[in-house]
Amino acid sequence: MIDFHCHVDLYPKARDVYAGAIERNIFTWLVTTSPKAFQATSHVLKKHESVLISPGLHPEIVADRFQELEMLLELIQNVAAVGEVGLDGSKRYSTSYAMQLRVFSEVVRKCHDVGGRAISIHSRQAVSDVLATLKAFPSHGIPILHWFTGTVTELRDASAQGCWFSIGPAAFNSAAGKALAFKLPKDRVVPESDGPFAQFVNRTVMPWDFNITVRLLGEAWSMSENDVKLQLVSNTKMLLEKMGCDRILSHF
């Protein structure tokens, strides 16, 4: 199994979920929501070569954690990947949007300055600002838009700008999500769970729910589950190679 975006540290029984992910997954990307959470998680969970833990600053908590921005910028220097970062343009977070823009552009600028990083990006109702920020700092690295919910035009723009897309079961909960999945560029899609935030059929999505994503993508793309699996594994290898994750790749 493979998971390009999950919050293992936020599950009620985080240590058990972590052990489960190590046992079942060939690759797990654990994105954190703040630099302090990154440090705590890196300290509490024992390092494992199949797991990538990255520092982030989630747009939903930027209002409370703005003062951790400097810490995040320092951490970016020494990590291969960054996330979860991004922008949330929904009404609920409108009061922090200016702050979110400041944080996200500083982060992307830093990634640009240090030669590029893989970045797991939240872009809910803010795709055009996310893309404009990425464009402003072109050497930012590899942007991976997680749980993309933009318009078809935004999807086309993001693809043209070289974005990757991580998608999980919860993206298929709505008709709009299913329609978007159909239009994703097949060679730039990787699986994610976004657990424990994501729900699917009345339960929390787990980091090893890869096969559910495979089945749903198979329906969206009219492909056999086996072909979807081959496609996702091939995409994963390509992306990990770009990310410089050679040690993880050696296990494929």
Ligand SMILES: [Zn+2]
């Ligand atoms: Zn997330």
